[in-house]
Amino acid sequence: MNQTTYIKTPLGIAEIIGDENGVSSISVQDQGTISVTIPSELQNAVNQLNEYFEGIRTDFDFKLNPKGTDFQQKVWKGLLQIPYGKTRTYLEQSKILGDVKAIRAVASANGKNPLWIVVPCHRVIGSDGSLTGYAGGLWRKKWLLEHENPTNQQSLFDQM
Numbered sequence: 001m002n003q004t005t006y007i008k009t010p011l012g013i014a015e016i017i018g019d020e021n022g023v024s025s026i027s028v029q030d031q032g033t034i035s036v037t038i039p040s041e042l043q044n045a046v047n048q049l050n051e052y053f054e055g056i057r058t059d060f061d062f063k064l065n066p067k068g069t070d071f072q073q074k075v076w077k078g079l080l081q082i083p084y085g086k087t088r089t090y091l092e093q094s095k096i097l098g099d100v101k102a103i104r105a106v107a108s109a110n111g112k113n114p115l116w117i118v119v120p121c122h123r124v125i126g127s128d129g130s131l132t133g134y135a136g137g138l139w140r141k142k143w144l145l146e147h148e149n150p151t152n153q154q155s156l157f158d159q160m
Helices: 040-054 070-079 090-096 100-111 138-148 154-158
Strands: 003-009 012-019 022-029
Touching (some): 003 040, 070 090
Antiparallel strands (some): 003 012, 012 022
16 A cells, blocks of 8 residues: 655655555655654655755665556666766667657656656756756756756866
């Protein structure tokens, strides 16, 4: 039976849904009530998400169980291969999946990703480097990319 919990993150309230077979959905909302208790099936996911936001975790190892078509599952598995702090374009992602012509289908599957942050669709950008489409809002995509790859302001002054 699915369990649900809500946690506070710097980007809003995360809703986490899953059961003993793994986490099936993580999404973000602007508002909501934070859970008082966390079901044991979701505790590991909650801990790892909190560590991610604290800057001490760069990957996740809790069990995932997203629901989607075979093609969507293939695209989501491909997203898991994008390293922390790196980005890929939709075109690069399509090439890696073996069909450069599938760029729209890949973008559509990215948009249906049910596992916010953990399956890092936020790491996929437009060919021109633009932050294109993000179900959670482009401001969240920008925040996540900056969180994973903070710019070092000091470097501007080190050269003087």
